[in-house]
Amino acid sequence: MVADLRxxxxTDWRAYEPVRLPPILAASLDAFDEHGYHGTTVRDIARRVGVTVPALYYHYQNxxxxxxxxxxxxxxxxxxxCRSAVExxxxxxxxxxxxLVECIVLYMANRAPMAFLDTETRSLEPDNRARYIAMRDELEALVQTSVRDAxxxxxxxxxxxxxxxxxxxxMAQAVANWYRPYGRLTPQEIAGRYVEIALAAVGHRTKD
Incomplete structure (x- = not known):
């Protein structure tokens, strides 16, 4: 699996390079983003990559x-x-x-097209959906544990x-819905603001 999906x-949870995906996955991401999962055909993905449908099936089952x-x-x-950020x-x-808030917002901004795919969770088959939800639950547990402990x-x-x-x-995950790279704020500036908003939402009490 490529680094962007592992x-x-x-090496630094705050640092992002341009996303690097194999051509078939990159074309699939673009197609899902433009037309949705159910509106995308394997033939369309193959056309974007410049390969035949059988060639695509050689790499991915469906x-x-x-x-x-x-x-x-x-x-x-x-x-x-997020695990690196917590550590x-x-x-x-x-x-x-x-x-955690900073990390999640940075990911949602820097990897917005991939993060936005969360809306296609409903398109996963039952076993795959269960695997994905378990991972999403782990992310929520990291946030909830920090709130509970504080x-x-x-x-x-x-x-x-x-x-x-x-x-x-x-709130943090929703950044993927609206973030655009040509906006006036950088991902780091947005993350900083969201940390302040999040601390206010949980009633952070500063120590004298």
């Missing part, structure tokens, strides 16, 4: 296999970066929370830690 495909490679690979990549942040739950220490004052954690995660 959990260990980064269209579902292409979606699985992209969706699960993308989730693998963001989870790997770097250390035991302080506020630091972990901030690093509330227990009195650093966050929200009376609704589970709801607040879920709201923050949803």
């Amino acid at each position: 959990p260990d495909g980064h 269209k579902q296999a292409l979606l699985v490679e992209l969706l699960l690979g993308s989730m693998n990549a963001v989870l790997g970066r 770097e942040a250390g035991p302080d739950p506020v630091e972990r929370f901030g690093a 509330v227990a220490r009195g650093d966050f004052t929200t009376p609704y830690p589970v709801d607040a954690g879920r709201a923050v995660l949803t």
Whole structure:
């Protein structure tokens, strides 16, 4: 699997190079983005790559296999970066929370087309959907654990830690829906703002 679809495909969780995908996956991503999973045909993907349909099937069993490679690979990549962010942040739950929000927003901005594929979760076959949801649940658990630990220490004052954690995660993931690389803010600037917004949402209490 290519680096952009692996959990260990980064050296610095904040740093991003242009996405590098094999031609078939790159064409599939473009087609799914333009027409949706059900509106895309294998013939269209093959045409974009410049190969025959049988040649495409030599590499991937079917269209579902292409979606699985992209969706699960993308989730693998963001989870790997988030694990690195948590490790770097250390035991302080506020630091972990901030690093996670920053990490997720950076991924959603820098890998927006892949992250946006989350909307096609409904198109996954049952076994594949279960695998993907388990990975998505792990991401939510990282955020929820940091919120719960910070509330227990009195650093966050929200009376609704589970709801607040879920709201923050949803907010961060939604960046993939609207981010455009030609906007006036860089991904890092957006991430910084979202960390501030997220800390306000959980009732962060600064220490004197």
